[in-house]
Amino acid sequence: MHTIDETDRRILSHLQHDASISLDALGEAVHLSRNACWRRIKALESAGVISSRVTLLDPDSLGLGLMVFMMIRTSAHAPDWLEMFKKATRAMPEVLGVYRMTGDLDYLIRARVADMADYDRLYQALIRRVPLSDVSASFVMEQIKDTHELPL
Structure with a gap:
């Protein structure tokens, strides 16, 4: 360290x-x-403290005005299923973050899409690649705070 x-x-x-x-x-x-x-x-x-340097883009300027959080529940918890899920979500450029959760949810996906039709394409692509028990989505109406800056 x-x-x-x-x-x-x-x-x-x-x-x-x-x-x-x-x-x-x-x-x-x-x-x-x-x-x-x-x-x-x-x-x-x-030392790995600085992991990368990036340019942050404005999603609205690029036609990606809809942020969605997808709540995933699965009945499969085997290592091969997890590898399939990781591979599928990592290959989808709309998916910005994937998190394995505690509690009622198994996974939370954060994604950026153009509109509801684009979200449906993402949803359909995901369920074609990976068997899921339940997928629900919440759409961001207002972004109040979104930062990548860690508290120092």
Whole structure:
């Protein structure tokens, strides 16, 4: 495990907010030289603290205005079924997240689609690939908060 000091936390906070920040601007913000920032970022990447750098896109601009949460229940809990489920959901670009849950649900899927017809295509594709006991869906009416920034 990599020990994170206060300077690392400041660097990570700035990078979470804007990964495209220049090393010069980052160094100025955290009171380090450009090279010291670069060395710390490389160490954080090597340690796996920084797992990737991405560009976040606006789904509405891309015609993906409907977010859906699919609640999945299954009567199959064998390892081969789970592998089939993982393979199917990982191959579907509309599926943004898949979570194995405790409680009444077995799995929760978060997906982005264009509209209800697009959701139906996703649903039909999923049930063709994997046997499921029950699928219900909730559609997001208003997104109040959605962030990828972890509390530091």
